[in-house]
Amino acid sequence: MEPFTTLSAVAAPMPMQNIDTDKIIPARFLKTIKRSGLGVHLFDPLRFDKDGKEKPEFVLNQEPFRHAQVIIAHENFGCGSSREHAPWALLDFGIRCIIAPDFADIFYNNSFKNGILPIRLPRAVCDQLIDDTRMGGNARVSIDLARQVVIRPNGEEIGFEIDPFRKHSLLNGLDDIGQTLQHGARIDDFETRRRQSQPWLPSTTAA
Structure with a gap:
């Protein structure tokens, strides 16, 4: 997983409000177990019409927002079904951070597991940040995770x-x-001691 620093x-x-996972990535695109390739279908019902043409009024079809790496939304982002494909699609599109007043619990947890930073900020602050986006290409928001700002x-x-x-x-x-592999040496040591003390048990390591 790519680190998130700044x-x-x-x-x-x-x-x-209530941007659900079916808007983020519709169920018909959930046939893959790969994390790549889903970005083209991100927000499909909002981005494209029935003929597959872009809807010019949707923000991610506009410059400079089609290159956005941050989304600023309102309450209950990621509600609906608990599909991990939702953060997969966001990340594949290039989204690394979502700022909203609150998130659906499962989506919130899945975001961290896939390298996306969900930030909870009050609705009034989110609206300030949304107002900042009117600056167009100059509306760059910065996130410093170490400093939590x-x-x-x-400025x-x-x-x-x-x-x-x-x-x-x-x-x-x-x-x-x-996180598990951080404890690799201890796991190997445990397996060595277990094989010595209980040789009749099958090995849990690959041959």
Whole structure:
């Protein structure tokens, strides 16, 4: 997983509540178990018409927001079914951070596991950041995870809270497997001692 340390990027405004996972990635695109290739279908019902043509009014079809790495939205982002394809699609498109007043719990947890930073900020602050996006290409928002601040284009710093363990995992690019592999030496030592003390048990390591 790619570490998340600092990010300075175009932020796309999505002042909508209850953006659910079926809007993020519709069920018909869930036939793959690969994490790549889903970005082209991100927000498919909002980005494209029935003939597959872009809807010019949707923010990610507009410059400079089609290159956004940050989304700023309203309450309950990621609600609906618990599909991990949703953060996969966001990440494949290039989204590394989502700022909203709150998130659906499962989506919130899945985002951290896939290298996306979800930041909870009050609705009034999100609206300020959405107003900043009117600056177009100059509307770059910066995020410093180590310092736990969002930096507006005018330089104002806004603090945010994050669980220390999740912060550590993102800063070091550790998903669930990476966290386990940090203890590789201890696991190997345990397996060696177990084989010596209980040789009749089958080995749990690959041949």
